[in-house]
Amino acid sequence: MTRKSTSRRPTSRDVAELAGVSQTTVSHVINDKQGGNIRISDETRRKVWEAVEALNYRPITAARTLRTDRSNLLAIIVPHMRTPFQPLLAAAIQEEAEKEDLEVIIYHTHDELQRERETVDALLSRGVDGLITQTYLLSTEDLDRLVQADIAVVIYGTNPTHPFVDNIMHDEVKAAEEVVSHLMKQGHRRIATIAGPQTTWGGRLRKQGYLNALKAHGLPIEDELIRETEFKRGNGAKAMGELLSLPEPPTAVFAANDILAVYALLYAIDSGLSVPDDVAIVGFDDIPEATIVRPSLTTVHKDIDLLGTTAVQMLIERMNSEELLPSRQKTLDCEIIYRESA
């Protein structure tokens, strides 16, 4: 019968013994401590590393964390991973974190407040060093608990909500305004929007941009041209169907994200309409599907890699700062990608 854990794994003390030095010295060598009254001969270093190799020694993170109160863990809280955007952001964050020798732990919330609360507890227990999240449900009290526990926090996509938490946003209002203005420049005067849920920042900001554009060009705001709906596959087609069966249908549609836009576009195509001639369509996000659909989708692109690296950099600064940094804001620009659909 094969038992587990046959041989105890080596500790720094074992390394010390084999190298013929003290455990302290091993610790100093491993962590490459220099200066002050710590000075280790090259000869000693060599012996230590040899022993490390010989025993296949690897320091135990838990012990180190317990001692130093640093876990080398960067947490990200994701509302839901099954979107095109989140994994890309997670990947970008991960790649940047790697460079800083941080490991990434991911928490899901499924958009549920209850889970966000639990997640905060988990972060606290786990003693993560930092948190990057796009969540919009964390209360000021939750953030307070994290800040109290010396956890650096950077939030993406919401307005500032805590005096010691950083925020990053994309200038979505401006981008939405621009892309709608683009439709006007093409001569469209009856422009609808398939807006996202007004409970989300994305939904709100993009609708605001739409309204701004109409106002700027002196066009009337007509309720029947504004369809608010969740960011879900089916909803794009449904909203498009409703818009097209209006007595006086729009000649152009601004969808608040590409999922909605793509399905709206497919609905139009599959109904035998021509895009952009019968109806022009623009989206928001620039997901991979935007390139693949025919006609390809004119949309708003965010540099997700830049977002990820920026977030990690802000986090690192906050982590490394001795003092508690006051909240900082950073706004990133979006880029309009002109394709065939408008």
Added chain:
Amino acid sequence: MTRKSTSRRPTSRDVAELAGVSQTTVSHVINDKQGGNIRISDETRRKVWEAVEALNYRPITAARTLRTDRSNLLAIIVPHMRTPFQPLLAAAIQEEAEKEDLEVIIYHTHDELQRERETVDALLSRGVDGLITQTYLLSTEDLDRLVQADIAVVIYGTNPTHPFVDNIMHDEVKAAEEVVSHLMKQGHRRIATIAGPQTTWGGRLRKQGYLNALKAHGLPIEDELIRETEFKRGNGAKAMGELLSLPEPPTAVFAANDILAVYALLYAIDSGLSVPDDVAIVGFDDIPEATIVRPSLTTVHKDIDLLGTTAVQMLIERMNSEELLPSRQKTLDCEIIYRESA
């Protein structure tokens, strides 16, 4: 000037003091220990929980891990997150892990052997309880180190490589064979494949299925109809271009994954050909783009959620087993999704 860490965070000793019990009792209550010679009165429990609430106490994972040698961490190693498949698998694993109170830590390798080696070290240091990975570069020695360290390992997508590691595979050979046979049933006799790299399991197995199907139907294997290429966007179009400019071009194409298939399809469409009339196309994976492209793509679907839950379940069994379980194999079926492209 605002200093960090103003007040020390409460420990179980603080809770004990406030509740008027010993620190041991707090531990017992928190971990809901019962039976044996441990028996705690309801009254005591209540007092302890009250103190926990009052102090906002949360146990420190690092200390617990150090003591118990269990980190409650499930690691996944991902070759690269920027694919449609990986995030979905990660999400499925995460959701299942959550139910088992495991937290998920993600490591990237960018398909580099060097990083896989480093990642193994990280897993060892971090003391993760289990690992699920799709990687194909981990050597038997690497796996040995993990097994020695009592880390449960489940590998997806490769053949068994270690006597104490579990494997899950999809029956990709059979699925590829079926989908190619489907093309034959449609009357196609000249069927090409845009095969994936033969260094990957996916690439190899799917090509094998293609060859099997040809043989089973007594069709000749023609080298010019077999294009091996990396799973990258551009390559699908390129391979399709080459195939279509053959003296006698194929009437149907089996692409080894949907990325290749979609771009092959777009190439055909954009060249003015009609799909499936001029050339039929089938893919593999059923990524979201497969639904969106027109004509929509006939392809092979894998139940990723099932894969995720199965992997986690196998892992849990292995983690909870006192003895070292011998390697187990599990094969999951694929499903062919018939759409418009073939």
Added chain:
DNA sequence: CTGTTAGCGCATTCAG
């Protein structure tokens, strides 16, 4: 039914 004691593996004073 509850408390005392010990130690997980490491990084860090402080003494030499």
Added chain:
DNA sequence: CTGAATGCGCTAACAG
């Protein structure tokens, strides 16, 4: 230039 001693916060024997 190096080593001895200490304790991070927790769980698990064992003793009452």
